[in-house]
Amino acid sequence: MSTPEAAARIVGSQPLKDRxxxxxxxxxxxxxxxIGILSLLTLLIxxxxxxxxxxxxxxxxxxxxxxxxxxxxxxxxxxxxxVISIVALVTIPIGIGAAIYLEEYANRERWxxxxxxxxxxxxxxxxxxxxxxxxxxxxxxxxxxLGQTVxxxxxxxxxxxxxxxxxxxxxxxxxxxxSIRQGSLALGAxxxxxxxxxxxxxxxxxxxxxxxxxxSRAIGEAAPLVLLGALTFITFNPESLNSAFTVxxxxxxxxxxxxxxxxxxxAAAAILVLLIILLAMNAGAIYLRNRYQRKW
Amino acid sequence: xxxxAPKQHERDAERAVDPMATGRDPKAELRLGASGxxxxxxxDAERGHVFELENVTVRYAGVPAVRDISFKVYENxxxxxxxxxxxxxxxxxxxxxxxxxxxxxxxxxxxxIYHDQDLYAGDIDPVQxxxxxxxxxxxxxxxxxxIYDNIAYGPRVLGMTGDMDQIVERALRQAALWDEAKDRLxxxxxxxxxxxxxxxxxxxxxxxxxxxxxxxxxxxxxxxxSTGKIEDLMLELRKNYSIVIVTxxxxxxxxxxxxxxxxxxxxxxxxxxRTGKVVEYDETEKIFTNPGDERTEAxxxxxxx
Amino acid sequence: MSATEAxxxxxxxxxxxxxxxPRYGELLIQGLLAVCALVSVATxxxxxxxxxxxxxxxxxxxxxxxxxxxxxxxxxxxxxxxxVLPLVTATLTITFWALLVCIPFGLGAAIYLSEYAQPxxxxxxxxxxxxxxxxPTVVYGFFALTFVTPILQDIWFVGExxxxxxxxxxxxxxxIMILPTVASLAEDAMAAVPQDLRAGxxxxxxxxxxxxxxxxxxxxxxxxxxxxxxxxSRAIGETMIVLIAAGGTPNLSFNPxxxxxxxxxxxxxxxxxxxxxxxxxxxxxFAVGSTLFVMTxxxxxxxxxxxxxxxxxxx
Numbered sequence: 001m002s003t004p005e006a007a008a009r010i011v012g013s014q015p016l017k018d019r020x021x022x023x024x025x026x027x028x029x030x031x032x033x034x035i036g037i038l039s040l041l042t043l044l045i046x047x048x049x050x051x052x053x054x055x056x057x058x059x060x061x062x063x064x065x066x067x068x069x070x071x072x073x074x075x076x077x078x079x080x081x082x083v084i085s086i087v088a089l090v091t092i093p094i095g096i097g098a099a100i101y102l103e104e105y106a107n108r109e110r111w112x113x114x115x116x117x118x119x120x121x122x123x124x125x126x127x128x129x130x131x132x133x134x135x136x137x138x139x140x141x142x143x144x145x146l147g148q149t150v151x152x153x154x155x156x157x158x159x160x161x162x163x164x165x166x167x168x169x170x171x172x173x174x175x176x177x178x179s180i181r182q183g184s185l186a187l188g189a190x191x192x193x194x195x196x197x198x199x200x201x202x203x204x205x206x207x208x209x210x211x212x213x214x215x216s217r218a219i220g221e222a223a224p225l226v227l228l229g230a231l232t233f234i235t236f237n238p239e240s241l242n243s244a245f246t247v248x249x250x251x252x253x254x255x256x257x258x259x260x261x262x263x264x265x266x267a268a269a270a271i272l273v274l275l276i277i278l279l280a281m282n283a284g285a286i287y288l289r290n291r292y293q294r295k296w
Numbered sequence: 297x298x299x300x301a302p303k304q305h306e307r308d309a310e311r312a313v314d315p316m317a318t319g320r321d322p323k324a325e326l327r328l329g330a331s332g333x334x335x336x337x338x339x340d341a342e343r344g345h346v347f348e349l350e351n352v353t354v355r356y357a358g359v360p361a362v363r364d365i366s367f368k369v370y371e372n373x374x375x376x377x378x379x380x381x382x383x384x385x386x387x388x389x390x391x392x393x394x395x396x397x398x399x400x401x402x403x404x405x406x407x408x409i410y411h412d413q414d415l416y417a418g419d420i421d422p423v424q425x426x427x428x429x430x431x432x433x434x435x436x437x438x439x440x441x442x443i444y445d446n447i448a449y450g451p452r453v454l455g456m457t458g459d460m461d462q463i464v465e466r467a468l469r470q471a472a473l474w475d476e477a478k479d480r481l482x483x484x485x486x487x488x489x490x491x492x493x494x495x496x497x498x499x500x501x502x503x504x505x506x507x508x509x510x511x512x513x514x515x516x517x518x519x520x521x522s523t524g525k526i527e528d529l530m531l532e533l534r535k536n537y538s539i540v541i542v543t544x545x546x547x548x549x550x551x552x553x554x555x556x557x558x559x560x561x562x563x564x565x566x567x568x569x570r571t572g573k574v575v576e577y578d579e580t581e582k583i584f585t586n587p588g589d590e591r592t593e594a595x596x597x598x599x600x601x
Numbered sequence: 602m603s604a605t606e607a608x609x610x611x612x613x614x615x616x617x618x619x620x621x622x623p624r625y626g627e628l629l630i631q632g633l634l635a636v637c638a639l640v641s642v643a644t645x646x647x648x649x650x651x652x653x654x655x656x657x658x659x660x661x662x663x664x665x666x667x668x669x670x671x672x673x674x675x676x677x678x679x680x681x682x683x684x685v686l687p688l689v690t691a692t693l694t695i696t697f698w699a700l701l702v703c704i705p706f707g708l709g710a711a712i713y714l715s716e717y718a719q720p721x722x723x724x725x726x727x728x729x730x731x732x733x734x735x736x737p738t739v740v741y742g743f744f745a746l747t748f749v750t751p752i753l754q755d756i757w758f759v760g761e762x763x764x765x766x767x768x769x770x771x772x773x774x775x776x777i778m779i780l781p782t783v784a785s786l787a788e789d790a791m792a793a794v795p796q797d798l799r800a801g802x803x804x805x806x807x808x809x810x811x812x813x814x815x816x817x818x819x820x821x822x823x824x825x826x827x828x829x830x831x832x833x834s835r836a837i838g839e840t841m842i843v844l845i846a847a848g849g850t851p852n853l854s855f856n857p858x859x860x861x862x863x864x865x866x867x868x869x870x871x872x873x874x875x876x877x878x879x880x881x882x883x884x885x886x887f888a889v890g891s892t893l894f895v896m897t898x899x900x901x902x903x904x905x906x907x908x909x910x911x912x913x914x915x916x
Binding site for chain 1: 357393395398400401423424426427430431433435437438439440449450453454497500501504
């Protein structure tokens with residue numbers, strides 16, 4: 001845009017070319033957004049149409065079997081509950097602890113603290129299958145030698161979603177204004193007193209939101225567990241940390257991989273179960289965020 | 297304060313014979329050190345001091361923010377730190393209660409003597425320092441809790457024993473907030489007006505039983521009426537506490553303070569870093585009516601901002 | 602000074618500064634928190650060690666030259682062939698199709714959300730995108746295999762119809778999966794562009810289109826590119842979609858209608874095969890894993906750098 005042209009444009013009404021260009025651009029942007037939203041809707045409808053008729057109590061009550069008409073996902077649902085409970089117990093305290101360390105204690109002038117930060121940012125983007133390799137090499141076999149158990153799977157997923165918990169918890173801590181921190185310290189509170197009595201209460205809604213989203217990612221994750229050998233045919237619920245197990249996404253993958261159409265329908269029904277759980281968690285997280293979002 | 301009036305009189309008398317008032321020397325870096333001038337000597341004899349700063353230099357990541365500051369802060373007086381923005385007033389204030397310890401790159405050279413103890417001696421506990429030397433910030437920063445819990449927070453974290461209700465009431469009364477707050481002690485402090493919030497922050501600082509209160513532009517976010525209330529409160533608190541206040545508002549310094557330190561900014565050779573230093577430290581009245589340094593005069597008369 | 606009632610507080614206060622006593626509890630807590638942070642370091646170290654040792658062993662058996670130049674990948678056949686190229690080309694082919702979807706539409710969605718949408722519209726649309734980002738990849742795989750592929754087979758008009766397992770279906774669906782990531786990073790970057798810059802451009806008579814495309818997007822470019830790069834990294838590392846929809850046959854081809862096996866899909870498939878520890882089959886998992894890890898590591902570092910760049914400028 002040359003200057004005289006621009007000057008001319010300021011005074012006259014908007015030229016037709018600009019208006020058309022503007023409208024086309026706006027339309028293109030809306031179309032971009034629509035691609036995402038329509039894909040989501042199509043996906044949900046397709047899964048619903050395909051799996052809906054098969055969706056029912058026996059998905060929850062029956063164990064997997066070779067007969068698609070009677071098979072269910074009971075052992076996978078219980079496996080998911082076991083695995084996710086352990087992931088929550090492991091990853092939330094450690095992740096929040098790491099976040100507190102990085103935000104409140106770490107001196108950013110020190111190279112090792114900057115390295116830890118960089119490391120976490122990178123870990124958040126490491127492909128999930130690589131975590132599977134880590135679990136395979138150290139947890140299932142090798143060092144820890146846990147075998148293909150609930151514990152090995154849960155620990156692998158814990159490491160996988162830990163960066164998500166840390167990053168969201170750090171954001172939640174950062175949202176607590178520095179003036180609160182300073183006010184507390186200026187009254188003679190120690191650093192930990194300040195964290196426990198001022199920072200954490202203010203950051204908990206944000207931490208909870210981030211933790212729920214991290215757990216929902218762990219629930220849907222299949223790739224690392226495939227590598228750990230969770231793909232075996234399991235017709236019983238886990239009874240301890242050392243039980244063999246399967247989880248919903250793995251069961252779904254198993255059914256998708258079979259040639260018969262009946263199993264694909266079964267997979268769609270199990271996907272419905274998975275999506276209902278995840279959408280509920282997402283809704284919970286969004287609700288928490290909106291409900292407790294503090295205006296400082 | 298029954299002896300306030302005669303003392304004021306004495307000060308005026310001293311001023312008349314103050315050698316500083318005559319024979320200005322524009323090159324003088326610092327008109328009054330801890331030992332300079334009769335006024336100071338008289339004052340030293342009369343009053344104890346809470347702080348004695350000796351060649352204090354504060355650096356952030358090696359770059360000096362204030363350099364070579366030396367003066368005394370007297371007991372039961374209000375000491376104002378004034379000067380253009382970026383001159384390091386707040387930085388200096390924050391090193392009086394070791395809040396600068398929280399900035400990883402900050403270093404303090406020289407000595408800050410609190411009564412007769414070196415504030416920066418290796419064995420001094422910064423947390424204890426902040427208990428005795430309270431601080432009020434630029435923007436009111438009440439905690440997102442009830443009024444009561446805001447006041448009780450300090451005593452609680454310090455493990456103070458005693459009747460908490462009484463501690464809260466006394467602090468609120470001292471901050472002239474009791475009448476406004478007594479019926480809503482359990483309601484959230486965020487429901488108060490800005491001026492009330494700032495007085496709550498003062499009350500909060502008083503509740504830990506401090507000796508000195510540092511105020512970092514306490515009225516900059518407030519309207520004139522609230523500002524007036526805070527100023528009245530400061531004059532009242534002076535009876536029992538020593539106050540150091542950083543302010544941009546020169547009228548405020550003139551209205552409330554007994555002593556004033558005037559800061560300027562200097563650029564270093566490559567014009568990159570700004571370092572603050574004290575040009576003149578004297579009785580407030582003298583700083584505003586008969587400053588010893590032309591830079592002070594230019595500032596207080598509004599020629600430069 | 603007259604001792605008023607209130608002065609009891611200050612005069613009774615001890616003026617002696619207490620000497621520091623070590624707060625063991627505080628130190629213990631700080632130590633524990635530091636240990637939590639070190640878990641992440643241990644994770645990275647663990648990944649590197651886990652990959653490195655078997656990879657080195659693998660390259661004791663198979664030369665680097667063979668690994669990177671041979672055009673056939675059949676490590677479990679006899680005689681085995683260890684050319685990783687078909688896996689790499691498959692990864693790149695599918696990534697290409699994913700980027701074709703997620704880069705333009707992700708950027709478009711970001712511009713709309715940042716520059717055009719009303720706050721209320723935004724508050725509805727952003728959660729929708731978050732839900733899209735939260736759909737498990739196994740579900741996307743199912744969608745690609747049972748919905749997108751049949752449609753592509755119906756509407757295909759050039760050359761041979763896509764096979765049941767094919768690259769394009771997996772790639773396009775993967776693009777949808779990554780779209781929210783790209784959009785979210787790009788939108789963050791555009792939100793960080795100072796309002797003054799827009800106001801200045803509008804004051805010169807710029808239209809909304811001109812301001813968006815010639816001022817905001819260039820100003821946010823490093824953040825937008827960071828989103829693209831992270832998108833590429835995610836596409837390269839995605840497993841389940843390609844495992845389900847792109848097939849399991851190593852295939853040195855760029856033809857999107859053919860089945861092909863990516864690096865990730867090979868690793869997963871080899872894992873399903875439950876290779877005995879120490880066997881060549883077991884070691885290939887790690888050799889391919891290392892290749893994958895290095896590729897994504899480079900992408901991630903570039904992305905992190907770019908994000909820092911715009912943060913330094915505007916924040």
